[in-house]
Amino acid sequence: MKSKKSIVLCATLALAGVVPVFAAGEAVDGRPRKPVAREAAGQGASGAPARAADPLPLGRGLTAQIVYQVLLAEVALQRGRGDFASQAYTDLALRTRDPALLERAIEVAGIARRLDLVLELARQWIQVEPDSKRAQQVLAGVMIMSNQFDGLAPQLISMLEADRPALPGNLLGLNRMLARSPDRQAVYQLISRVCAPFLDLPEAHYALAVAASSAGENERALAAARKANELRPDWEPAVLVEAELLARRSPAEAIARLQAFVDAYPMARDVRLFLARALVGEKRYADAKRQFERLLIAYPNNPDVVFPVAVLALQEDDRVLAEAQLKHLVTLDIPDKSTAYYYLGQLAQDGKRPDEALSHFRQVRTGEHVVPSVVRSAAILSSQGKIDEARRLLQDAASANPQQRVRLLIAEAAVLREDKHYAAALELLDNELAAQPDEPDLLYESALLAEKLDRLELMESRLRKLIELQPENAQAYNALGYSYAERNLRLPEARQLIEKALQLAPDDPFILDSMGWVLYRQGDHASALTLLLKAYGQRSDPEIAAHVGEVLWTLGRYDEARRTLREAQTKHPGNDVLSEAVRKFAQ
Template sequence: MKNYLWLIALLTLQLGACTVANHPTDRAPSDNAQPKQAEAEKPAIPSRPFSADSFHDLLVAEFAVRRNQFDVALGHYVHQAHQTRDPGVTARATRLAQYIKAQNAALDMAQLWAELEPDSAEAQYTTATLLAQNKQPLQALEHMERVLNAGGATNFTAIVASSLNMPKLSQQLVASAIDGLISRHPQYGQLYVSRAIMEQSHNKPSQALASVRKGIALDNTDLQAVIIETRLLQQMGRDDEAFVRLEAIQQQYPDNRRLRLQYARLLLKKDLNKAREQFEYLLASTPNEADLLMSLALINTELNDYPQAKQYFKRALATNTRNNEALYYLAQIAEREDLLDEAIARYQAISLGDDYIAASNRMAELYSQQGDDDAALAMLQQRRQQHPELALRFYLLEAELLFNSQHYEQCHALLTEALNLHPEQGNLLYMRSLVSERRNDFALMEQDLRSIITQDPQNVTALNALGYVLANRGVRLEEAFELINQALSLKPNDPAILDSLGWVEFKRGNYARAVTLLEKAYAAFPDPEVASHLGEVLWTLNKQEQAQQIWQQGLEKNPGNPIIESTMQRLLNNSGNSELTTAAPPANSSP
């Protein structure tokens, strides 16, 4: 009985302390210190009597906390908070619920705590924060205003930021509530900054800039407001003004990491070497921060300082947080240094995630560059079998490799196999249509393209491709014209579609319109095929000199291009001109 009474006394002291102590939320809410004998001159810790049942529950909760059985403890605290309505018990329950991320219980307890202690800035602030996290910004603003009235530190900006992904009506209600707060507290700068955040998210940068500057004028110590101001200036294209402002404030507060980080990011647009200095300064105090290591690695890569870049990427790897990204960039550097085996090994080490497919594709291309298509295909097939959920993407990578290496029959068989597993899949159908064209199987090509259009009548790529194939073969030209026009209506001024339309107009005998369309396409996209088409139309219009200039321009950019050379040879031979069978780039042009 004596020990039991001692525990009761201990618990009474601890519960009383809960009403006056601010327990940290970044560690477990346990009281490990043994109670000290109260000194006579110190005021007694406030306490209140509890029923035997409540004492028993609270005692169980306290021992559960000591054994790290936080869920058990929380259940007892929540029950007793409602039973006793004691502020100390409720505060303790709130903090424990926050610590173990029991969001529903935390909000329940915080609201009860705010009700029991309406003048407590901590209770009101905690409730406001949890309400904002629970997508209840209007109620959160009410509690945060009570914090303001109590003279506590507020965070209206966080509540506003939490509402930005909510429906439009909810955002309008929050904006209206902020305006109401400003009318009641016109000298409180943070409210104007909060309004600026809303205005910025609604793409009103000028209004947002005026609001945030009003907030800064009322409170020039609000560094978050300065960061928002500089971001707005950047958004408005006033980079120089943003730079001067941020440079000045950063010098005023050299130890503020957020300001220095924002300054470093702004320097990325102006001076990479100075940006590197700022990131190195930041890294000095947190040498294992992965984001800073990656930033420095990328800056050094951009500066072509590959040895330094590789050191930072390897240090980032050691943090085990952004491994795939670091490995991918290390592989890219190895490629630039022509260390293809090292690049393949880096890509190979990338695990399943965002970079996995891209890494697989690069590996296949590197194997192919080394003349080992078999190794590339084996790797892609193995990964396809290992990851059935990615099979479709690997089928397409394999097909692209076979297509580029001109293994059209093998590519056709692979795509047919894939389509048996993924019927009517648009990307597979389109890829097979390209292969069918090379195999001169125009019936299957048209069938696949029409299957895509049936599924997606507004598929611009399929509409343009089918129209172009018909035009190129000189068949069903009116149908080809309609298909290409439909594609152009969906994607106006697209140079590839303009080229197709110019080509079908040429086939229809509308040479003047064909030249206009092809010149427009060539100006936007000087592709060899467009050059070939434009040159042929000009040649047909007896503008041979202009035609040869276009072809030569194309060959300067794409030496030995077979499309241009075959067109030139056909037309020159047909004209009986035996002096020149292919156009050669000027003697001083690059090889």
């Protein structure tokens, strides 16, 4: 026999629907419960008709009429006529006032989703058996579901007091029990009344803090959280609530509170973890790293510690630590390892270990990283000359992920573009554009391919259409302006377009590069170099390096030009634009 069900569990289950509260075979008040039909509309979870209950243990007064009406109701329930069965049981239960019939009528009303009948029957049951904990639980649950809070506080207080050993846990569960109510202020008022007799317990103040926070009563919530911590100074949940509230007005104040707590209680894992994450949020990476290192020593096999350490290492570009922790993470018992494998794939790809990267990406099977893993895998295969394999991978992924079709088509076009099959790539996107003529990403990518094929009118028409569809698209203005500047055409218009792009994205290194390049074309070499160096400092892109080298050469700074171009070529040996600049200026 199972142990007695706590009131919080019963009421929480009620929030999922009336029927689950009355689950079969569970012990309530120390007695096993009879089996009941579980699903709405007379059907079980698999869609099969719900089975009838076992014979009801009716009290004295069992008559042929009662038996007949019970059988009639159960047959109706079996045939999916839940509303008829519910009404039949309700009439019988109210007439006989038999506790077993009242309970069964409530179950059937729950199946029919007749909360009005459940409420009426539960109140009748309380009258018949005022000391029945089961009846009290049912009444409280349906009042919560119906958002009928008037008169509920005494009912909940009585139920809490009836189970003193479980009181702290039940107080902590009050907010979960009331989570679905949209009136958070009413919930706060109810919990305030329910907790009033129990304010000697920190759990009561914690419940008040959570309810007040949800209702927007931040100062009251903060006071309650601090009172909970005063009653139990080493209790982590109270400090975490306090820190969350402090963070709303001052992240620094929240961090100070968390730091003081872990100084006093060094083994407070959850608070230290929260502190480390708060430090990351404030970009205090070195401080966060120290907290994570302490956690890692104490909890080397805890995924909640290992994964943040790996992510923080990635943010700090500590690839050795990141890779070590991610490889450890995938050996742990966690439900989903796809994110870890994705980051491992990235690290292997950046480390020029393509086969290892492919192996990791193949392990990404769920979540948001599935499609990026396929795209990266295709790029690796393409770089290995496996063009057909890369395209098949992308095509299969598009079939399996139709909502990502455009993204995967663009990736397939990129495979063709990198192999210099520009016409085939453009044809691929044009076919999709025929079905989606206003799709922004298709317009942009096909315009860039048109530019590669010197089909300038097509490029211009698509970029201008994109600008019309998305007037705030900085990349569209930049692409059109740069295409003019690169060909030394319509330079005033090119500058105007790039200036607009800079207004929309002032720190984008590629737009800064475009602005520098148009200034160079207009003869303002000094200003051009300033912008190009700024862009190159933000992004060591090979084409930006080629522009920097050419402008340096034009200014007569030949050694600097050669050094810049040769260093860039060492990092990017296969880039055509950079190779041409090296050929012209650095040989």
